[in-house]
Amino acid sequence: MSRIDDLIVDLAPNGVNHVLLSQVASYSDTRIDAHKLDETNFIGVDNLLSNKGGKTDATYLPNTARLTRYETGDILIGNIRPYLKKIWLATGIGGCSGDVLAIRISDEYRDLFLPEFLYQVLSSDNFFAYNMQHAKGAKMPRGSKDAILKYPVPVPPMEVQREIVNILKKFSELEEELEAELEAELEARQQQLSHYRDSLLSFDDTVPSFTLRDVCDISRGRVISKNYLRDHQGTFPVYSSQTQNRGIFGYVDTFEYDFESVTWTTDGANAGSVFYHNDEQFSITNVCGLLKVKSPNFLSSKYLYHQLGKHAKSYVSAGMGNPKLMANAMGSVSIPIPSLDKQEQIVDVLDKLDALIGDLSVVLPGEIAARRKQFEHYRVKLLTFGEKTA
Incomplete structure (x- = not known):
């Protein structure tokens, strides 16, 4: 910071000019033919990455003949849901959809x-908060193009700008390096724990294996619509096909089952995902299967859950492009079943492993978030200048 402070004292002792964005930049007023675009240089709001992540290749091409042209040095901002913080500094020439704003520095500036x-200024959380403040629409807020051009920006001397850009670039590189290390650490620990889990759940031929139809009652739920959930709100969970929140689809005022169980997702991308439920009152939908252990003195439901976490996915069928794991296929799943004491020992260890994975999944992303917050703090500090006095 001392280098920048010294430059400010030398080059702008009376402060720095602050102007409206419209005084130094405007939206691109040039056009480009769609046939000149491909996946690498077409920018739609969908292939701008959130949280200032830049852009990725497009998964579709435009369906209009001519689009807004962007050039090297233009700043592209996703104008739908500004809170997603989609922004990219263009490194070439291309075209963008109407939901992407291309901001270009005026010739005289x-x-x-x-x-x-300017990219650093418009990447700040302060700008995105301002953009959201002036956005219109509740479900799909859209930034105000007029308000964006009224955003105040500092115009320090070029030497100061270069120094700030260099500092923030180095800081960003360090942040990316640290994030990569933390993400690699999380992945390595998850793989390590997964390997340990698999070894605990593997046995030689001295331990007998049984199919689920031999040891479980297998059934499937019924159709429960969102309208039904709305009209019968209550406290009893309904399990379905999603994987978040233990598969809970919603809550209703009645229940159909009241026992310890394992449920699984029968259809869709999450087919084969399994969940354990400890003796609670619940219902399930038609895209959810239900397993009830026939003899709890022979097979632990929690042990069954852990074994299916290892085996169930391998029984999923492609199903004409829609993955499925129906009751018949689930019934054919074979798992080794040691003594109940051994099952309980394994469950105890695996529950602790699950807790450890859960802790890592919270701590490491939290560390990444903290580093991003720290970076944003320094960005704001570096981009804050005293206004020029007469």
């Missing part, structure tokens, strides 16, 4: 304003 500096 090109020698006074670095695109990389």
Whole structure:
């Protein structure tokens, strides 16, 4: 910071000019033919990455003949749901959809304003908060193009801009490096724990195996619509096909089952996902299967859950493009069943492993979030200047 402070004292002792964005930049007014675009240079709001992640290749091409043209140094901002913080500093020439704003520094300011500096200004959380404040629409808020151009931006001397850009670039590289290390650490620990889990659940031929139809009662739920959930709100969970929140689809005022069980997702991308339920009152939908252990003195439901976490996915059928694991296929799943004491020992260890994975899944992303917050703090500090006085 001292280097920048020294530059400010030398080059702007009376402060820094602050102007409206419209005074130094405008939206692109040039066009490009769609046939000149491909997956790499077409930018729709869908292939701008959230949280200032830049852009990725498009998964579709435009269906209009001509689009807004962007050029190297333009700043592209996703104008739908500004809270997603989608922004990219263009590194080439291309075209963008109507939901993407291409902001271009005006010709008269090109020698006074670095695109990389303006990008940093518009990447700040302060700008995105301002954009959301002026956005219109509740379900799908859209930024106000007029309000965006009224956002105040500092115009420090070029030497100061270059120094700030260099500092933030280095800080960003360090942040990315640290995030990559933390994500690699999480993945390595998850793989390590997964390997340990698999070894605990594997046995030699001295331990007998049984199919689920031999040891479980297998059934499937009924159709329960969102309208039904709305009209019968209550406290009893309904399990369905999603994987979040233990598969809970909603809550109703009655229940159909009241025992310890394992449920699984029968259809769709999550087919074969399993969940354990400890002796609670619940219902299930038609895309959810239900397993009730016939003899709890022979097979632990929690042990069954852990074994299915290892085996169930391998029984999923492609099903004409729609993955399925129906009751018949689930009934053919074979698992080794040691003594009940051994099952309980394994469950105890695996529950602790699950808790450890859960802790890692919270702590490491939290560390990444903390680093991003720290970076944003320094960005704001570096981009804050005293206004120029007469």
